[in-house]
Amino acid sequence: MRGKSRFLALTMILLLVMSQLGSALAQDSVTIEWWSVAGNELPQEAQEAIVTAFEAEHPDIQVNLTILPESGYDERMTTTLGAGEGAPDVALFWNANWYAQTLDLTPYLEADPDLSPEDYFENFWINWATWGDKVVGLPLGVGANFVMYNKAVFDEAGVDYPTADWTPEEYIEVAKAVTDTEVRRWGGDRPRGPYRAIWMNYGAFPYSDDSTMVDGYFNSEASIAAYEWLWDLVDSGATPTPADIEILGTEGTGPIDLFLAGRLAMATLNQGHMLIAVDEGVDFGIVPEPGFVDSQRFVNAWSLTASIWSGTENPDEAYEFLSFFAGPEGQRILMEQGTLFPALPAVLDEYENADTDYAQAFFSVLEDTQVAEWTAGHPCWRGAVIRSVQDVWDLINLGEISRDEVTTTINDYIDEAQASLEECTPRLGG
Amino acid sequence: MNQTNPALAQPAHNKRKNNDGIDWQRVQRWVGTALVYVLMTTLALIFMIPLLWMLSTSLKTRPEIFAWPPEWVPAVPQWGNYADAFNSYPLGRFMANSMILVIGNTIGELVSVPLIAYAFARLRFPGKSILFVLMLSPMMIPGHIRLIPLYSAYLRLDMVGTYWPLILPSFFGNPFFIFLMVQYMRTIPRDLDEAARIDGAGTWTILYRIILPLCIPALTIIVVFTFLWTWNDFLQPLIYLSDFETYPISVGLAFFQGRYSVEWNMFMAATLISILPILVLYFFAQKQLIGGLSTLGLKG
Numbered sequence: 001m002r003g004k005s006r007f008l009a010l011t012m013i014l015l016l017v018m019s020q021l022g023s024a025l026a027q028d029s030v031t032i033e034w035w036s037v038a039g040n041e042l043p044q045e046a047q048e049a050i051v052t053a054f055e056a057e058h059p060d061i062q063v064n065l066t067i068l069p070e071s072g073y074d075e076r077m078t079t080t081l082g083a084g085e086g087a088p089d090v091a092l093f094w095n096a097n098w099y100a101q102t103l104d105l106t107p108y109l110e111a112d113p114d115l116s117p118e119d120y121f122e123n124f125w126i127n128w129a130t131w132g133d134k135v136v137g138l139p140l141g142v143g144a145n146f147v148m149y150n151k152a153v154f155d156e157a158g159v160d161y162p163t164a165d166w167t168p169e170e171y172i173e174v175a176k177a178v179t180d181t182e183v184r185r186w187g188g189d190r191p192r193g194p195y196r197a198i199w200m201n202y203g204a205f206p207y208s209d210d211s212t213m214v215d216g217y218f219n220s221e222a223s224i225a226a227y228e229w230l231w232d233l234v235d236s237g238a239t240p241t242p243a244d245i246e247i248l249g250t251e252g253t254g255p256i257d258l259f260l261a262g263r264l265a266m267a268t269l270n271q272g273h274m275l276i277a278v279d280e281g282v283d284f285g286i287v288p289e290p291g292f293v294d295s296q297r298f299v300n301a302w303s304l305t306a307s308i309w310s311g312t313e314n315p316d317e318a319y320e321f322l323s324f325f326a327g328p329e330g331q332r333i334l335m336e337q338g339t340l341f342p343a344l345p346a347v348l349d350e351y352e353n354a355d356t357d358y359a360q361a362f363f364s365v366l367e368d369t370q371v372a373e374w375t376a377g378h379p380c381w382r383g384a385v386i387r388s389v390q391d392v393w394d395l396i397n398l399g400e401i402s403r404d405e406v407t408t409t410i411n412d413y414i415d416e417a418q419a420s421l422e423e424c425t426p427r428l429g430g
Numbered sequence: 431m432n433q434t435n436p437a438l439a440q441p442a443h444n445k446r447k448n449n450d451g452i453d454w455q456r457v458q459r460w461v462g463t464a465l466v467y468v469l470m471t472t473l474a475l476i477f478m479i480p481l482l483w484m485l486s487t488s489l490k491t492r493p494e495i496f497a498w499p500p501e502w503v504p505a506v507p508q509w510g511n512y513a514d515a516f517n518s519y520p521l522g523r524f525m526a527n528s529m530i531l532v533i534g535n536t537i538g539e540l541v542s543v544p545l546i547a548y549a550f551a552r553l554r555f556p557g558k559s560i561l562f563v564l565m566l567s568p569m570m571i572p573g574h575i576r577l578i579p580l581y582s583a584y585l586r587l588d589m590v591g592t593y594w595p596l597i598l599p600s601f602f603g604n605p606f607f608i609f610l611m612v613q614y615m616r617t618i619p620r621d622l623d624e625a626a627r628i629d630g631a632g633t634w635t636i637l638y639r640i641i642l643p644l645c646i647p648a649l650t651i652i653v654v655f656t657f658l659w660t661w662n663d664f665l666q667p668l669i670y671l672s673d674f675e676t677y678p679i680s681v682g683l684a685f686f687q688g689r690y691s692v693e694w695n696m697f698m699a700a701t702l703i704s705i706l707p708i709l710v711l712y713f714f715a716q717k718q719l720i721g722g723l724s725t726l727g728l729k730g
Contacts, residue, residue, distance in 0.1 A: 039688040044674075069684030072668040079669050082578040086585045184498040248496060256691050261496035272690030280492060 030317045031062040033088040034325070035077070037070045040272060041141060046337035053333065054324045061317045084311065089318040090325065093137055093307035096379075103308040105135040108319045115323050120343050127372040128303035128343075137307030138326035139343035141334070144301040144365045145197065145254075145268050147171075147290075151283045153178055153185070153265040162266070162287045164364075168198055168229045171266075171290045175238035178265040187238035188266040189245065189255055191230070194386075194393040200298035200371055201291035202226040206389050206417070211378045211425050214418040218389065219410045227410065231396050231403050240264070242397050259284075271362050275339050278358065286361035288368065299368035303343050379428045384420035388413040488512070488699035495694050508695065515686075515700040523675060524682030525704065528661055531596055531678055535660045538600025539607055539652050544645065546603045547611030548637050552623065562612075569605045573665070581669060595670040596663075600656070607652045614648040615641060650718035657711055679704045 034051075038044040044067050051063045066088065068076055074095060080087040081101050093102055109116060117125050120139055128139045147162070154161055157178045162170070175187030191198060195206055204223035207214045217223065233239060240248065240255070248263075249255045256273040258264040260280050268289060269277075277284050291297045306326045308318045324330050331342035335351060341362070342348045353359050375381050392410055395401045401409050482502070487495055489507040515521060549555075550562050568576075584595040618641060626640050642649070664680040671677055683704060686697035712719070 037689070038685060039690075041689060066672040067674050068668070069681060069687070070689055071684045071687050072664065072681070075665060076668055079577050079581050083582045083585065085582065086590060254690070257492070257496045257694070260493045261498070262493070263496060263498055270690060272688075276691055 029060055029062060030314050031064055032090060032314060032318055032321050033064050033066065034321065035066045035068060035073075035088040035091040037073050037092065038067045039070060040275070041338050041340045042334060043338045046334050049337060050325055050330050050333050053329065054321060057324070058317075058320060061320060063321055081309075087309045087311060089312040089314060090306065090308055090322050092140070093305050096131070098307075099131045099134075099136045101310050102134075102136040103310045103312065103315055103318075105137065105308070105319070105322075106133075108315075108323075109135060112319075112323060115327050119328075119346065121345060121366060123367075123370050123373070124301070124303045124343050127301075127370050128305050137305035138322060139303035140306045140326045140331065141340040142301065142303055142343050142348075142366055143270050143272070143341070144299050144362065144368075145270050146286050146288055146299075146361065146365050147188075147266050148259060148269045148274065148277065148284050148286055149266045150259065150262060150264075151285055153262060157265070161285055164287050165293055166287065166290045167292060168201070168226075168290045169232075172229075172233050172236050172238065175233070175266060176236050179236075179238040181237075183263075185263050185265065186240050186244075186258075187236075187264075188233075189258075189264055189268060190233060190239045190242075190397065191268070192245075192254075194227075194230075194389045195371070195375065197289040197298045197300050197371055198229070198291070199223070199226040200369075200374065201289070201295065202229070203295065205374060206381070206385050207421055211380055211421065214385065214421055215414050218385075218417055219407070219414055224407050224410060227392060227396060227406050228403060230393070231401075231406055234396055234399060235403070271341055272339065274358055274362060284358070286358055288365050297368045298371050299365045301366065301368075301370045301372065378425075380421055380424035383428065384424040385417050387420065388417035484698045484702055487694055488696075488702055490695055492693070492695060511695045511699045512703070515696040515703070518696060519682055519685050519700075520675070521679065521682060521700055521703060524677055524679040525707070527676055528678035528680065529707070531593060531663075531667070532657050532660045534593065534597035535600040536653055536656045538597060539604060539656050540649065542601050542603040543607045543611050543652060544637065544642055544649075546608050547615055548641060550608070550612045551615035552620075552641075553633075565603075566605050566609060569609075577665075577669060584670065590670055591672045592670075593676070596660075596666055604656075607655070610651065611645065611648050614645055618644050647718060650715060654711065654715055654719050658708065661708060 036042060036047055038047070047065055047067070051065055054063060055061065073092070077087070077091065077093075077095070077098060081098055087101070093099065115138075117129070117135075120129065121142060124139045124142055129135055129137055149162060151161065157180070159174060159177045162174055166174070171188065177187065179185065179187040195204070202222045202225050204220060204226045206218045206223070208217055240258070245255060248258050254269045254273055255264055255267050256269055256276060259267040259269065259273070260277065260282060267273075274284075274286065288297060288299065306322055308315060308322055312318050326343075328342075328344055328347050331340065331344055331347050332350070334340035335342050335347065341351070348354075348363075351359065354363075392406075392413060395409060396406065486502050486504065488511055489509065490501075490504040490511075491508055494501065494504055546565070550558065550565075580595070581590070584590050587594075589595050589598075622640050622644075623636050626636050631639065661678075662680055663678075664684065667678050667681050668684075671681070683697070683700055686693055686700060
């Protein structure tokens with residue numbers, strides 16, 4: 001009986017010690033919340049593989065991955081960031097409006113012996129990882145627009161393939177040559193907004209570098225020439241109308257389905273579309289968006305910004321995970337198991353199809369100057385001036401004004417755009 | 431003595447038949463009916479075009495979807511798109527999750543709405559009018575405005591990541607349904623309540639034995655609309671759920687919309703499957719639904 005009591009007492013003490021030990025161990029383990037989306041670039045399986053690899057290297061950190069649909073990600077993030085609580089430790093902060101709630105990574109990068117800004121494409125780092133003096137996140141992958149052309153359609157029409165040194169005027173001529181109204185096939189599509197690559201290639205900017213002057217910029221010769229080029233393109237009948245694109249396009253990211261169906265001979269698409277066309281067996285070529293010889297070439301390019309929420313309770317562990325996720329290990333997994341083109345040149349060099357024409361053509365545009373350098377340069381672009389430049393763009397797209405009226409229409413908007421800029425600049429600084 | 435004119439006494443159709451051997455009234459009725467059927471069939475076909483196009487798209491290859499001229503029947507039907515859709519995402523699980531939410535919300539609305547509506551329709555208490563207006567006021571506020579405060583509230587209640595934020599509100603009544611039910615109950619004669627009360631029935635008995643059985647059309651509307659709204663609700667589950675395994679079909683379908691493209695064939699296959707429960711519900715409830723709507727329209 002006495003022996004039994006001793007055994008019972010010993011067992012209880014042992015259990016107590018074990019439970020305390022377990023709870024101490026549990027307290028040492030930190031769980032990081034990570035919100036992401038799933039898709040071709042970022043397949044769920046690849047992201048789970050990143051978690052597994054990370055947890056194997058960091059047994060004291062657990063990662064809870066939440067996969068959200070792409071089309072609802074903004075609403076979820078905006079709600080949680082708006083509430084100021086419940087946001088994830090690490091997430092894709094792809095909306096610049098969220099940058100204010102990111103943790104500045106500068107001290108973490110300075111202390112990190114394995115990762116530095118120099119590891120990333122410089123122009124992607126500047127445009128997608130920094131905001132003012134703050135490092136808002138790490139660039140995850142690279143993306144860019146270029147013109148894809150369907151070789152079979154060109155061959156059928158007996159038209160030469162476009163070359164990288166083509167001009168905007170040549171774009172219209174080629175588009176007209178491959179248009180076939182009988183089979184409802186358009187030669188090319190239209191820019192999906194003003195002041196994108198072609199505007200910049202013309203040397204057109206809507207306002208001065210110091211964000212103070214619209215007159216002389218929005219109505220400069222270069223700007224008017226770019227808008228007149230758009231007018232000529234619309235007038236050529238070689239492109240789908242805005243209504244056609246709205247109905248037949250895909251989520252505003254580019255008319256890939258029309259291109260795959262052979263109804264668009266040329267389309268401004270991106271690296272994701274390029275891989276879809278490869279999968280579908282379409283014989284295509286890639287050229288940069290048209291520009292001018294001996295002048296600066298611009299490209300619409302982007303990256304996903306992966307960031308740490310400033311309200312996180314575990315910033316060190318969150319950085320450990322973020323630097324793994326958006327560092328060489330994570331981007332390599334996403335490249336090999338998904339379709340991500342890494343933002344790290346050293347990892348991109350390992351891309352298995354790097355020698356293909358399409359990959360080389362894509363890599364070449366990554367070095368061009370990014371439109372984002374200008375458009376993301378000052379928040380008043382999106383906040384104020386874009387309304388005026390968009391109005392002119394809309395009037396031309398809808399065929400509401402004649403070519404002769406382009407200059408006067410732009411001039412009519414100068415006062416409004418200037419007033420918007422003057423109201424916006426002091427408010428937002430800069 | 432009443433004398434009836436034999437010509438007037440003879441039914442009109444007999445008169446016409448007697449004149450030329452053809453029952454013109456019957457012919458007229460048949461033609462009218464045929465015209466109505468032709469019109470209704472044409473309209474039904476027009477309304478079915480999106481559904482048929484969905485079916486057609488779900489069986490096409492990707493380049494076929496946007497080909498010109500459009501083909502209604504694909505060259506080789508791609509039945510594998512349905513298997514691919516199921517293999518891509520756990521659609522069965524998503525639909526089961528939606529059904530849990532539908533059942534929870536339907537129970538919630540059926541429990542809460544009649545109680546609240548009865549109070550507003552039949553009981554007398556101080557501040558009833560003000561409370562009624564207050565109850566209706568959330569209908570005037572766009573749902574998006576409530577998102578952040580509600581999210582904060584549920585976060586503090588530790589309910590984010592569970593189904594509670596998606597089901598619990600239904601147990602407090604939907605203002606639209608309450609309004610509908612109040613209007614409906616007001617059309618039921620009070621004499622019935624009073625007769626029951628004389629017979630010794632209490633408030634609960636009157637509500638459940640007398641009033642509710644007369645409110646079946648309104649209750650059907652509540653069930654059908656709760657089903658539809660819950661099944662199609664995308665935003666609320668998106669905000670409150672985090673575990674992939676708990677997503678309803680409305681959120682699950684969104685995964686077919688990628689960053690750079692939409693896999694339309696699989697998306698349409700998955701969407702067709704997802705609307706089947708709604709079609710089945712409508713098939714069985716259409717009589718009550720149409721009857722209920724017309725009754726509410728007349729009485730409400």
